[in-house]
Amino acid sequence: MLENKLFKFEEGVVSRWASYENPDGAKGAGGTVRNGRKGAPWFTLNPGESRVLAHAENTSGIIRRMWITISDQTPETLRGIKLEMFWDNSEKPAVSVPFGDFFCVGLGKVATFKNALFSNPEGRNFSTYIPMPFKTGMKILVTNESSVTIKHFYYDIDYTLGDKFTEDTLYFHAFFNRENPTHMKKDFELLPYIEGKGRFLGTNMGVRCNKKLYSDTWWGEGEFKAYIDGDTDYPTICGTGVEDYIGTAWGQDYYYDLYCGCPVYDKENMELCCYRFHIPDPIYFNSNFKATIQQIGGVDRDDYFHHAQLLYKNKIANNQVISVDGDPIDFADIPMLNGIPLLFEREDDWSCCTYFYLDKHENNLPELMDVSERTKDLVARPGFMGKYPQDMPLFR
Numbered sequence: 001m002l003e004n005k006l007f008k009f010e011e012g013v014v015s016r017w018a019s020y021e022n023p024d025g026a027k028g029a030g031g032t033v034r035n036g037r038k039g040a041p042w043f044t045l046n047p048g049e050s051r052v053l054a055h056a057e058n059t060s061g062i063i064r065r066m067w068i069t070i071s072d073q074t075p076e077t078l079r080g081i082k083l084e085m086f087w088d089n090s091e092k093p094a095v096s097v098p099f100g101d102f103f104c105v106g107l108g109k110v111a112t113f114k115n116a117l118f119s120n121p122e123g124r125n126f127s128t129y130i131p132m133p134f135k136t137g138m139k140i141l142v143t144n145e146s147s148v149t150i151k152h153f154y155y156d157i158d159y160t161l162g163d164k165f166t167e168d169t170l171y172f173h174a175f176f177n178r179e180n181p182t183h184m185k186k187d188f189e190l191l192p193y194i195e196g197k198g199r200f201l202g203t204n205m206g207v208r209c210n211k212k213l214y215s216d217t218w219w220g221e222g223e224f225k226a227y228i229d230g231d232t233d234y235p236t237i238c239g240t241g242v243e244d245y246i247g248t249a250w251g252q253d254y255y256y257d258l259y260c261g262c263p264v265y266d267k268e269n270m271e272l273c274c275y276r277f278h279i280p281d282p283i284y285f286n287s288n289f290k291a292t293i294q295q296i297g298g299v300d301r302d303d304y305f306h307h308a309q310l311l312y313k314n315k316i317a318n319n320q321v322i323s324v325d326g327d328p329i330d331f332a333d334i335p336m337l338n339g340i341p342l343l344f345e346r347e348d349d350w351s352c353c354t355y356f357y358l359d360k361h362e363n364n365l366p367e368l369m370d371v372s373e374r375t376k377d378l379v380a381r382p383g384f385m386g387k388y389p390q391d392m393p394l395f396r
Helices: 304-316 371-375
Strands: 014-018 042-045 050-057 061-070 081-087 095-098 118-120 126-128 132-134 137-144 150-161 171-179 188-195 198-208 224-228 260-266 271-277 283-285 288-293 296-299 342-345 349-358
Touching: 014 050, 050 150, 061 137, 081 132, 081 171, 132 137, 132 171, 137 150, 171 188, 171 371, 188 198, 188 349, 198 288, 224 283, 288 349, 296 304
Parallel strands: 095 171
Antiparallel strands: 014 150, 042 150, 050 137, 061 126, 061 132, 061 150, 081 095, 081 137, 118 126, 171 349, 188 288, 198 271, 198 283, 198 349, 224 288, 260 271, 296 342
């Protein structure tokens, strides 16, 4: 990713950090409070309050890194804080997503992980290294739409000014979606239809499996699909299953890697968070694009234990399970068919934060859904760490 630029000096480019004391990154204006002895490293973000984290006008530049930590890291705050980014004095944000999901933390579940674009080395902070260029200005804004007071909000945003761009430079965008539950045989939209020229960078997904109907059966047979430049009924790019799309196989568990991973896999509650980034394998589009993923389950034909569970649970719920062929399934009478797994349609709780570049600083996507829809049914449970920061002595 560094492309041998570590040893090159870029003429006309200057370095800046935005912080609570210095959101404009003004020269010589950092750390002025208390005579420069750590007088204002954090601020309090009250319910309903907005705060500009970084701002620049009449200049080009690139956001290079963002690091943030907050003193309450539960689903209510991680989904309840709205993060917005505006490029080139636009009134409409290119990014308008929940804070946690943007930083690759799905379902409000903090976890220890690192990848090519994000990191959370001890499960207590939020960092990204996605390059985000702007040509005439930028603004990064947070709004606390939760009912929780964020007593401590620490951050720094590292960027350069004066960067020179060619006409093919794209703007960074992000989109959040959630369906709770999804709709039978209607693929979940990772990125709805957009117009323009750009690059699909990847997605961070959260899944809460419907144990009421499907017990702990396998949920991830659905295929990733990318509809490129006018595709209609069928896509140009189609995967083979969710776990295959995120770089593993034959099931799924906790792991993380540079471009794919699953930082949260709660087997007891059947909740998981996973990601896939298309960095070495770019997905470009010239005029329009859409990305979806299917909700398809699978059960082995000789797995009589789960056959019985599915039969009982759906009878109690007065629900009929449908195969991917559209036929009703009788779990009391499953033909073996050479051992081929039985695939069936599912309705689960899916959410995502999807990242992409576009040749314009605005997009035609829907506005961020209401905070009540973003947080509904989420339970505060750590992902893969021992304690939340708010449980530590420093924040009591």
